[in-house]
Amino acid sequence: MKIYNTLTRKKEEFVPLEPGKVNIYLCGPTAYNYFHIGNARTFLFFDIVRNYFKYRGFQVTYVQNITDVDDKLIDQSIKEKIPVSDIAEKYINAFFEDTNSLGIPKADYYPHATKYIEEMVRLIKELEEKGYAYEVNGDVYFSINADKKYGILSGKKIEDLKAGARVEKNIQKKHPGDFTLWKRSKPGEPKWQSPWGEGRPGWHTECVVMSRKLLGETFDIHGGGIDLIFPHHENEIAQAQASTGSIHARYWMHGGYLNISGEKMSKSLDNFFLTRDVLKKYDAEAIRFFFLSKHYRSSIDYNEDLIKESSQAMKNLYSILKELDYLKYEDEDISYAETHQKLKDQFIEAMDDDFNTAKAISVLFEIAKITRSSNDMNFAHLLVELGQVLGFFTNLEEKLETDLNQISEELIQLLINYRQLFKKEQNWRMADKIRNDLKSLGIQLKDTPAGTEWEIVK
RNA sequence: GGCGACAUCGCCAAGUGGUAAGGCAAGGGUCUGCAAAAUCCUUAUCCCCGGUUCGAAUCCGGGUGUCGCCUCCA
Incomplete structure (x- = not known):
């Protein structure tokens, strides 16, 4: 090292x-x-x-x-x-x-x-x-x-x-x-x-x-x-x-x-950004990616477009884990074959060389690419294992699940909105179908004076 | 005035003597009712000049440009 x-x-x-x-x-x-x-x-x-x-x-x-x-x-x-x-x-x-x-x-x-x-x-x-x-x-x-x-x-x-x-x-x-x-x-x-x-x-x-x-x-x-x-x-x-x-x-x-x-960045030039303000606008992981994509001894120019790009890059990595339903497999036995080990070695080699995080990240993307084409959970696991060394994927459950929960809520709301339109058109058949179909999924709609509410009744 | 760092594709960036990683963006193909996603393909000789070497983005010299430190500073 x-x-x-x-x-x-x-x-x-x-x-x-x-x-x-x-x-x-x-x-x-x-x-x-x-x-x-x-x-x-x-x-x-x-x-x-x-x-x-x-x-x-x-x-x-x-x-x-x-x-x-x-x-x-x-x-x-x-x-x-x-x-x-x-x-x-x-x-x-x-x-x-x-x-x-x-x-x-x-x-x-x-x-x-x-x-x-x-x-x-x-x-x-x-x-x-x-x-x-x-x-x-x-x-x-x-x-x-x-x-x-x-x-x-x-x-x-x-x-x-x-x-x-x-x-x-x-x-x-x-x-x-x-x-x-x-x-x-x-x-x-x-x-x-x-x-x-x-x-x-x-x-x-x-x-x-x-x-x-x-x-x-x-x-x-x-x-x-x-x-x-x-x-x-x-x-x-x-x-x-x-x-x-x-x-x-x-x-x-x-x-x-x-x-x-x-x-x-300096106070006298009045050109500094507080961390807490930046965190209001951008995800912590995107900021982390932005920093680690350049070697630590080089100077970095603060650039919000690049933080947005970093955010996109992270999303692309997460999308692989989502598509593979990573959380379901997390407890499976993982075994690394030679190809896995080789990539892991590349990552270690990069980090051993004065913490070359930029290169280490490129190994992550290489693993990501292979994961996508092979659907091999061992590669997905390797991606997470090495990513976590850099501080990524530390809240996998939250990251992979809350998104889903949030989207589910949005989807239910979307259906409620469509049902509202049908009700306005007095298309009771469609309005009732939406309500019944949702109920069969365990979601009960309730029309109240304050609007339509829903709850899970399973 | 003294000392030092850096200059690589549109943007970011790795590479410190053996023939240019990766990300984002862009373009094209496949797929698709359309779209999205996915997938495949495409894009640089490395600021300029000279030298060393069989061979240099990588070493040396000169130039240009940008930045930093010389008691506030992560």
């Missing part, structure tokens, strides 16, 4: 720290707003990573953190005029609603930053003692010049950072690239006690502390969006490795952007 590692900038054979086990840490949401569809892409992709490892027989521990204290939450609390803790609660709940709507199963752990303040203070203190951090007026900074390996992930040189166009001016810092570990709190802001006075932690420390606690000092995979490479993950590695001297995460995976009209 090969994974592209941002740290080395190449695909590497994945070797877990412990055979048969894989520990994954994904950077989750900052709970200050509903998350946008670009976030959804990342969350959805890492769900597939977790899923695929499980499919390949690994025992997976999957952690996704939640940042519930930070400048943005404070800003939002002022905007909405409710306490920071209420902002966090509101958007954490929204996060779970939206990931659930996207069909993403729960992670094993969702550590909250505010639950780990003590550990963070301890780490910052340690860094200060080791000479990696310094305090100025109640703020504590990490000194990037003290860290010989700084820049290891993003490939940046400390000298180049100086020349950067957007380097913030902060006369307190020894180097403009030094980043905040502890921030003194202003009146009214959330605060905790520390050796440097009342304040709150900086952004990157939480991930060090929480991953260490839940996954160990060194763990297998750390994931996030490409925009987190610098500064977040760079700074995270810096303090983790300065503290322990050992490797923090062994494989760093970063998902590409979701763009709008070729440009990055």
